[in-house]
Amino acid sequence: MIPAAFEYAHASSVDEASKLLSKFGEDAKVLAGGHSLIPLMRLRLAQPAALVDINGIKELDNISERGGKLHIGALTRHVTIQNSSVVKDKLPLLAEIAGEVGDNQVRNMGTMGGVIAHADAAGDYPTLALMLDADVVTNQRTIHARDFFKDLFTTSLGPDEIVTEVVFPVANGPHKYIKFRRRLFDWAIVGVAAQKMNGDWRIGLTNVGPTPVRATAVEEALHKGAKPEEAALHASDGLDPSGDLRASPEYKKHLARVLTKRAIQQAQQ
Numbered sequence: 133m134i135p136a137a138f139e140y141a142h143a144s145s146v147d148e149a150s151k152l153l154s155k156f157g158e159d160a161k162v163l164a165g166g167h168s169l170i171p172l173m174r175l176r177l178a179q180p181a182a183l184v185d186i187n188g189i190k191e192l193d194n195i196s197e198r199g200g201k202l203h204i205g206a207l208t209r210h211v212t213i214q215n216s217s218v219v220k221d222k223l224p225l226l227a228e229i230a231g232e233v234g235d236n237q238v239r240n241m242g243t244m245g246g247v248i249a250h251a252d253a254a255g256d257y258p259t260l261a262l263m264l265d266a267d268v269v270t271n272q273r274t275i276h277a278r279d280f281f282k283d284l285f286t287t288s289l290g291p292d293e294i295v296t297e298v299v300f301p302v303a304n305g306p307h308k309y310i311k312f313r314r315r316l317f318d319w320a321i322v323g324v325a326a327q328k329m330n331g332d333w334r335i336g337l338t339n340v341g342p343t344p345v346r347a348t349a350v351e352e353a354l355h356k357g358a359k360p361e362e363a364a365l366h367a368s369d370g371l372d373p374s375g376d377l378r379a380s381p382e383y384k385k386h387l388a389r390v391l392t393k394r395a396i397q398q399a400q401q
């Protein structure tokens with residue numbers, strides 16, 4: 133399908149993008165990789181009055197480690213994250229996850245900021261951001277990931293707010309992301325991330341609710357000395373996933389338990 137008519141403007145700085153968003157008003161949208169927004173526009177599920185293209189803002193495309201934190205610019209493409217030696221060294225789980233996003237075309241265009249701002253329940257980076265207590269930095273403020281994801285496709289971003297970077301802690305201990313899907317390039321039916329950090333485990337779940345989930349009951353059980361297979365039984369505690377064509381709620385809860393056990397065990401190997 134063909135999208136509804138819209139205005140288009142190209143920004144070369146965050147300041148200019150912010151001014152353009154204010155000028156166009158609430159119905160304007162940021163355009164990054166376009167791999168979520170454009171399909172929605174073609175289906176007319178999204179009909180923004182204007183697009184503000186941020187692809188020319190070079191300073192948003194960067195990766196650096198500063199003061200024990202890994203800074204990923206909002207415009208950094210999945211393929212860049214996947215291949216970055218800094219990411220592989222400082223937060224290898226993020227490089228692993230980036231390599232699991234979509235297919236080559238998606239990884240060549242899609243961005244860190246786009247996945248975070250789009251807040252799809254099946255998005256992979258939001259899980260990592262939540263479980264590691266990452267910060268989402270915008271042109272206006274810093275938002276803790278736990279306060280950022282509000283509901284399905286809903287974040288605490290204001291209409292003229294632009295994600296500039298996501299700041300993760302450095303963590304390079306045992307880790308694993310398991311993404312359960314039918315085909316290699318599909319979105320997760322359920323995903324589980326496990327990361328050992330400062331002696332304790334962090335466990336995150338993808339696509340088992342409207343927002344990413346931190347499996348704190350599993351983390352606590354592991355902290356108290358439970359074996360992975362015992363702790364993983366708590367992965368479905370409090371979950372109320374919606375069913376879809378690919379999986380019923382019960383099956384998603386089953387997957388959460390099984391994949392959590394596997395993720396911890398594989399991380400330990």
Ligand SMILES: Cc1cc2nc3c(=O)[nH]c(=O)nc-3n(C[C@H](O)[C@H](O)[C@H](O)COP(=O)(O)OP(=O)(O)OC[C@H]3O[C@@H](n4cnc5c(N)ncnc54)[C@H](O)[C@@H]3O)c2cc1C
Pocket residue numbers: 161162163164165166167168169170171206207232233234235238241242243244245246247249250252254255256257289293294295296317318319320
């Ligand atoms: C076939 C296919 C398979 C995919 N598989 C996966 C997958 O397995 N896992 C996964 O996580 N994703 C997957 N994706 C989504 C992909 O990662 C998208 O790139 C991502 O969801 C959005 O990033 P984008 O840069 O393309 O953003 P866009 O599509 O340009 O924007 C998405 C939304 O975020 C907003 N936005 C973008 N950047 C910013 C910013 N800096 N500040 C504020 N708002 C912003 C836009 O206004 C829009 O509302 C898939 C996409 C496709 C087409």
